[in-house]
Amino acid sequence: MSSHTHRTLLEQMQEQGYSRRDFLKFCAWISAMIGVESTGVVSVVRALESKPRPPVVWFHFQECTCCSESFLRSSHPIVADIVLDRISLDYTETLQAAAGHQAEQALHDTMQKYRGEYIMTVEGSVPTKDGGVYCTIGGRTALDIVKEAAEGAKAIICWGSCASNGCIQAAKPNPTGATPIHKIIKDKPIINVPGCPPIGEVMAGVIVHVLAFDRLPQLDGLGRPKAFYSKRVHDSCYRRPFYDAGLFVETWDDENARKGYCLYKVGCRGPMTYNACGIMRWNCGVSYPIQSGHGCIGCSEAAFWDNGPFYRHLAAFPGFGIETTADNIGTAAGIATLGGMAAHAISTNIRKRKLIATTDGGVPKKGGDE
Amino acid sequence: MAIVRSKPMQQIYVWELPVRIYHWINFVCIVVLAATGYLVGSPVALKSTAEASNQYWFGTIRFVHFTCAYVFLFNFLFRLYWGFAGNEFASWKNFIPHNRAQWKELADVLRIDILQTRQEPLHSMGHNALAGVTYFMMFLAFAFQVVTGFGMYAAMSTSWFPQLFAWIVPLMGGDFAVRQWHHMMMWFFIIVGVIHIHLVFYHDYVEGRGTTSSMVGGWKFIDVERVIERIHSEVGPRKKKSKSD
Ligand code: SF4
Secondary structure, three states: OHHHHHOEHHHHHHHOOOOHHHHHHHHHHHHHHHOOOOOHHHHHHHHHHHOEOOOEEEEEOEOOOHHHHHHHOOOOHHHHHHHHHHOOEEEEOOOOOOOHHHHHHHHHHHHHHOOOOOEEEEEOEEEOHHHHOOOEEOOEEHHHHHHHHHHHOOEEEEEHHHHHHOOHHHOOOOOOOEEOHHHOOOOOOEEEEOOOOOOHHHHHHHHHHHHHHOOOOOEOOOOOEHHHHOOEHHHHOOOHHHHHHOOEOOOOOOHHHHHOOEOHHHOOOHHHOEOOHHHHOEOOOOEOOOOOOOOOOOOOOOOOOOOOOOOOOOOEOOOOOOOOEHHHHHHHHHHHHHHHHHHHHHHHHHHHHHHHHHEOOOOEOOOOOO | OOOOOOOOEEEEEOOOHHHHHHHHHHHHHHHHHHHHHHHHHOOOOOOOOOOHHHOOHHHHHHHHHHHHHHHHHHHHHHHHHHHHHOOOOOOHHHOOOOOHHHHHHHHHHHHHHHOOOOOOOOOOOOOOHHHHHHHHHHHHHHHHHHHHHHHHHHHHOOOHHHHOOOOHHHHHOOHHHHHHHHHHHHHHHHHHHHHHHHHHHHHHHHHOOOHHHHHHHOEEEEEHHHHHHHHHHHHOOOOOOOOOO
16 A cells, blocks of 8 residues: 555546546635635645655544544545545555555565655554553553654544543543543644544645645634634534524424524534534435434533533532532522522621620620710 | 710821722623523523514523623623722722731631621721632622633623633633633622622621611711821821731
C-alpha cells in the first residue's frame, strides 16, 4: 500500500479510470464542502494534481467503526473510492488487505520512511487504566502505539467523538480510563472531528483540506474545524421558527409533535451542539435526526452520555441521581432557606419582645428608672 | 404607654446616590434575568393555534434576557469602579475582610444576628462584615454569570463583545456544562436574594435604624455615642486603616 504514496491524487484517480473532468468536479465539490471561496478551487486543483499525497495511517482503538462507515458512505463516490478505499491509506486495520505481521510491517515501514510527513488519523479513544491493557493490537497497547505513531506524524486527525472527547466509553465511571487523543499527545497539531459518527462529507472535507493545503483548517477553541463546527445544530435547524415562537413538543405523541414543533422541551440538544447536521444532513442530504422527529442528542459534544437523560431539557445533576435536575435542587435549597428564615424570624420575635420589655436599644435598663 | 428609646440617634449619610441607583438597577436586572432565564430553561406550554410566523414570545423572552444581561454587566462594572471612587461605605475594603476588626465583627454578626446566641446589639454603619463577605461572593457569582452567559451568547452573536467570553466554553468542556452551571447559579441568586431581603427586614425590625429605607434615601441612624467613638478613632492617633466599623 505504501508504494502508492508518491503519486498525486489526480494520477491515482486516472489509474482508476476517472477522467480529468471527474477530477475537476470532485475538486469543485469538495471545495464547496470545506468552504473555500470559488477562486480557491484553483489551488485545490493545483495541489491535488501536482503534490504527491502524503501517506495516511488510520488507527482504530476503542471504537465501533461508525466513523469509517460514515466516511465510506460519503455522498461523493470518489471519497470512498479514491480517498479511502483503494489507495489512500497506508495502514488501517479495518480496510487493509494485509493482516498480521504484514500489516504491522506496512505500518512500521510508513512510519520509518515518511517520518515527519505522514498524517495520523485516529478512530477511537485510548484506554489508560491498568497500563492500557483494555485495547491492544499486535501485542502492544493502544497507548504505546499512539505515542510512537504521533512522534513521527505531521498532524493528527481525530475522527469521531471517541478520539476527540472520549464518547461513550469515557462516560462515567469510565472503567477503562478511555482518553481522547488530545489529552495524551500535547506536542502535535490535532484536529478534532467529533460526532458519533461525524458526517462523511465533513470527514472528507477535513482530510482533503489537509492534503490539499498542507496545513490545518481553521480550528475553534476545542480544536474543531470552524468550517463545520462553528454553528450549533440549532442555528440551522428548520424547526427554529417554532422555537422562537415558543411552540414546543410537550410529549412525543401530542398534537405539537405531529405538527413538527420544536423539540427543545423533550430534550433536543441542538442549542448546545456544534455540528453541521442541519446544513449537510445525513445519507447524501436525506435527513437528520430532528427532521426525522427525534431531538438532537448532542453526539458531537463532550460528555454527552453523562448529560442525560436524553429526553429532558435539563440534565440530571451530577451526584444527585438521574432524576434530579438543577431545578429540583434549587427548589429544595429554596425551601430549606425559607425554613431557616422562619426559624430565624421566630427567634427574632422572641428577642424583640425582650428588647421592648427591657431596654432602649438592647442595653438592659438599670434600676428601672426609665 | 408609648415605649421611648432614650439614647439619642444621629443620622449619617451612608449610601451615596450612585450606590442606590446601582442597587435598584441591579435588583430589577436580577429579577428580570432570573425570571426570563427560568423561562428559557422551562418554557411554559402554549397551546396556540396561531402560525409560528405570527408569534415570537420565546424569542422575546430571550431578547429581554440578553439585553438585560448587558445592563446588568455595565451596572456591575460601574459598581466595581465605585468601590474605588465612592465613600468609605462603598469602598472595596468593606467586601474583603482584611483586618482583625473585620474578622471579629464577622464572628459577632454570626453570633448575634444569625444564630442569635448573644443579645447585645451590634451597630455597623455600612455593610456589616458578614454582609460584606456575602456581597463579595455575590460579586464573584455576578462575574461567573457574566462570563458563562456571554460565553454561551457568543455562539449566536456576531458582535465582538460576547466573543471576549467565548473561551469559557472549551474551558468548561462545552455548552452543556456551561448552561448547567449558569442555570444552577440562578438558584444561588434567588436564595441569596431572599435571605438578603429577610435580613434587611430583620435589622430594621430589631435595631430600628432605617436599614430598609437607607437604600432609598441613603440615611441610616446610629447611636450618638458610636459616632463620637468613631470620630475619636479617626481624629486620634492615626490608625493604619480606617475601620468600617
Ligand atoms: S428542534 Fe432542537 S435544534 Fe431545532 S430549533 Fe428546536 S431546540 Fe433547536
